[in-house]
Amino acid sequence: MSAAPALRLSGRATAGGAPVFGPLSLEVRAGEWTCLLGPSGVGKSTILRLLSGLGGDVAFDGVAAADDGAPLAGRVALMAQSDLLMPWLDAVANVTLGARLRGEAGRRDRATGLLGRVGLAAHAHKRPHALSGGQRQRVALARTLMEDRPVVLLDEPFSALDARSRALMQDLAAGLLGGRTVLHVTHDAAEAARLGQNVLLMTRAGITSETPPAGPVPRPFDAPETLAFQGHLQRQLMEVE
Ligand SMILES: Nc1ncnc2c1ncn2[C@@H]1O[C@H](COP(=O)(O)OP(=O)(O)OP(=O)(O)O)[C@@H](O)[C@H]1O
Numbered sequence: 001m002s003a004a005p006a007l008r009l010s011g012r013a014t015a016g017g018a019p020v021f022g023p024l025s026l027e028v029r030a031g032e033w034t035c036l037l038g039p040s041g042v043g044k045s046t047i048l049r050l051l052s053g054l055g056g057d058v059a060f061d062g063v064a065a066a067d068d069g070a071p072l073a074g075r076v077a078l079m080a081q082s083d084l085l086m087p088w089l090d091a092v093a094n095v096t097l098g099a100r101l102r103g104e105a106g107r108r109d110r111a112t113g114l115l116g117r118v119g120l121a122a123h124a125h126k127r128p129h130a131l132s133g134g135q136r137q138r139v140a141l142a143r144t145l146m147e148d149r150p151v152v153l154l155d156e157p158f159s160a161l162d163a164r165s166r167a168l169m170q171d172l173a174a175g176l177l178g179g180r181t182v183l184h185v186t187h188d189a190a191e192a193a194r195l196g197q198n199v200l201l202m203t204r205a206g207i208t209s210e211t212p213p214a215g216p217v218p219r220p221f222d223a224p225e226t227l228a229f230q231g232h233l234q235r236q237l238m239e240v241e
Helices: 044-051 091-101 108-117 133-147 163-176 189-195 224-239
Strands: 007-015 018-028 033-037 059-066 076-079 151-155 181-186 198-203 206-210
Touching: 007 044, 018 044, 018 198, 018 206, 033 189, 044 059, 044 151, 044 181, 076 133, 091 108, 091 133, 108 133, 133 163, 163 189, 181 189, 189 224, 198 224, 206 224
Parallel strands: 033 181, 033 198, 076 151, 151 181
Antiparallel strands: 007 018, 007 059, 198 206
């Protein structure tokens, strides 16, 4: 994996002539986990799409780039809210799909190893319908790791999970993605309070940076400082329209 760059996005986006977000400006620190927290509809997913080069029919007037001057293309992995697994492929084949589409051979051993790291060694040959929601998210995480990109964009990847599975997935992802530049979109103050080395609060008024407690992530979900920060973030969310 190449060095993890910082990311910068500034500008405004519109779709069909209507504003999606901005003007705003945000910076994502190199090699750290940044949560982008905000209510529904403020444009968080659009920011991820622009950074991953999938802007589609959104018109963007601004800059979305890595700060090292090299193109972002080929350096970004996106993990979406829905696991997007192919139902006719088993877990290993889902994890190797990107590599196979790029014509890279011989990646099964690495995929099997990654499935082991996410706790699915015994499930490598099951298709998605035979896996639980949490297990499917683990396959999606293994697929994201298989891409081995220095920049990882997470779009509410754990929101469909029950509270226990979500906490376990948060721990797993934080451990496995450490050292990469991670931008994690969430609308869950508790999730941002656990995971964010940096927390950016996005509202229609723009983006503000919130200072998390010192110390490593993931933070214990029941530590007083985690709960106090969660409460602070939730208060900010309650005060926006
Ligand atoms: N291609 C598009 N065409 C039209 N409208 C769009 C397009 N992309 C985004 N929008 C609109 O822009 C707004 C922001 O969308 P976006 O999905 O980025 O928000 P979000 O903050 O991620 O919301 P959520 O948390 O609900 O996913 C929404 O009102 C959405 O309908």
